[in-house]
Amino acid sequence: MLPCHFGMEAVVKREVTDLGYDVSEVSDGRVSFLGDEEAVARANIFLRTPERVLIKIGSFPARDYDELFQGTREIPWEEYIPSDGKCWVAKASSVKSKLFSPSDIQRVMKKALALRLQEKYHFERLPETGASFPLRVSILKDQVVIGLDTTGESLHKRGYRKLAAKAPIAENLAAGMILLSPWKPDRILVDPFCGSGTIPIEAAMMAANIAPGMNRSYTAENWKHLVEKRHWYDSLEEANEMMDLSVDTDIQGYDLDNEMVTIARENAKLAGVEKLIHFQRRDIKDLSHPKKYGFLITNPPYGERLQDKKEMPELYRIIGERFRALDSWSLFLITSYEDAEADIGRKADKNRKIYNGMMKTYYYQFLGPRPPKAGRDRSERTGSG
Numbered sequence: 001m002l003p004c005h006f007g008m009e010a011v012v013k014r015e016v017t018d019l020g021y022d023v024s025e026v027s028d029g030r031v032s033f034l035g036d037e038e039a040v041a042r043a044n045i046f047l048r049t050p051e052r053v054l055i056k057i058g059s060f061p062a063r064d065y066d067e068l069f070q071g072t073r074e075i076p077w078e079e080y081i082p083s084d085g086k087c088w089v090a091k092a093s094s095v096k097s098k099l100f101s102p103s104d105i106q107r108v109m110k111k112a113l114a115l116r117l118q119e120k121y122h123f124e125r126l127p128e129t130g131a132s133f134p135l136r137v138s139i140l141k142d143q144v145v146i147g148l149d150t151t152g153e154s155l156h157k158r159g160y161r162k163l164a165a166k167a168p169i170a171e172n173l174a175a176g177m178i179l180l181s182p183w184k185p186d187r188i189l190v191d192p193f194c195g196s197g198t199i200p201i202e203a204a205m206m207a208a209n210i211a212p213g214m215n216r217s218y219t220a221e222n223w224k225h226l227v228e229k230r231h232w233y234d235s236l237e238e239a240n241e242m243m244d245l246s247v248d249t250d251i252q253g254y255d256l257d258n259e260m261v262t263i264a265r266e267n268a269k270l271a272g273v274e275k276l277i278h279f280q281r282r283d284i285k286d287l288s289h290p291k292k293y294g295f296l297i298t299n300p301p302y303g304e305r306l307q308d309k310k311e312m313p314e315l316y317r318i319i320g321e322r323f324r325a326l327d328s329w330s331l332f333l334i335t336s337y338e339d340a341e342a343d344i345g346r347k348a349d350k351n352r353k354i355y356n357g358m359m360k361t362y363y364y365q366f367l368g369p370r371p372p373k374a375g376r377d378r379s380e381r382t383g384s385g
């Protein structure tokens with residue numbers, strides 16, 4: 001099971017299919033697929049858009065705490081948790097259900113699973129000195145679904161963003177924005193509000209076929225069973241073989257703030273893609289580009305602080321003006337600013353609601369014309385037009 005941002009399910013689904021697995025279910029904020037042990041390692045290392053990879057342990061109805069206790073106790077925990085394992089409900093969420101208190105759900109389930117393990121292992125008290133087995137539980141319409149977390153720290157933490165902007169976008173959300181657009185590595189991509197560089201860095205990683213999760217660790221790596229060590233090694237080897245840093249790219253990131261540009265460069269270096277991106281200090285009002293058919297993919301300020309709010313109409317008006325001055329470009333913009341379309345001065349061709357945590361944002365898509373096939377080939381050869 002792959003929890004993801006609400007609104008990103010279709011992209012996660014496509015990624016899973018492209019990785020070679022069959023999607024079994026898509027629901028709000030979650031995509032499920034069928035996979036073996038190797039799939040756990042590969043999903044963690046190769047997927048760009050989910051939050052984490054969970055192994056589905058069980059599902060049962062629970063309308064009260066007795067049912068929750070019994071249902072939890074009936075799960076064969078000993079098949080998953082070794083005698084020294086530390087297992088607990090790290091997160092519980094509930095929607096449209098009778099049981100709604102996360103802390104009570106956590107407490108009751110912990111008690112039930114501990115009791116089962118004590119009986120099976122003949123312990124009076126579980127030692128819990130070994131590896132961690134965190135659970136994530138969701139209850140929807142009184143149906144409990146239990147997932148064993150193989151990931152640990154959320155997958156959006158790729159390891160390259162040591163330095164962040166004031167309002168950085170999650171790496172997996174940035175990747176999802178790019179994957180929702182028709183951008184391909186042979187096309188131009190400009191983020192005029194790049195902040196710490198997340199969108200250009202994610203694009204460059206895609207262009208160079210760099211697996212997003214190859215430079216971090218995972219909870220399941222410490223397990224002695226369930227996912228054999230060789231699957232992690234094999235997946236990393238696969239990731240290393242795929243990587244191609246010699247790719248030609250035309251990716252740029254601009255920001256008004258000099259400090260942001262320095263941070264973005266530093267992050268790109270950590271991600272290993274600094275040669276594939278050009279970062280520069282530039283105000284949106286000076287944005288121009290000589291070439292045609294490029295993409296603006298961006299996350300502009302949205303007036304999060306009250307004093308910034310009054311600057312938004314003018315800022316979005318300038319975005320619209322600069323976009324119109326670019327010949328045959330497309331604009332993809334994520335924001336929670338409600339008047340974005342009105343101030344930009346054009347209705348988006350597509351608009352997708354995406355939840356960034358609890359914050360409702362809109363992903364506006366203003367589509368430019370497709371480049372003529374022959375023209376695209378010629379521009380690739382000459383690097384112009």
Ligand SMILES: C[S@@+](CC[C@H](N)C(=O)[O-])C[C@H]1O[C@@H](n2cnc3c(N)ncnc32)[C@H](O)[C@@H]1O
Binds near residue numbers: 166255260
């Ligand atoms: C929401 S943040 C972008 C965060 C970025 N996506 C990241 O992941 O770090 C908006 C950025 O726009 C920049 N900015 C504000 N006004 C600008 C302007 N007039 N021209 C260019 N950049 C501007 C800010 O410095 C800030 O870094």
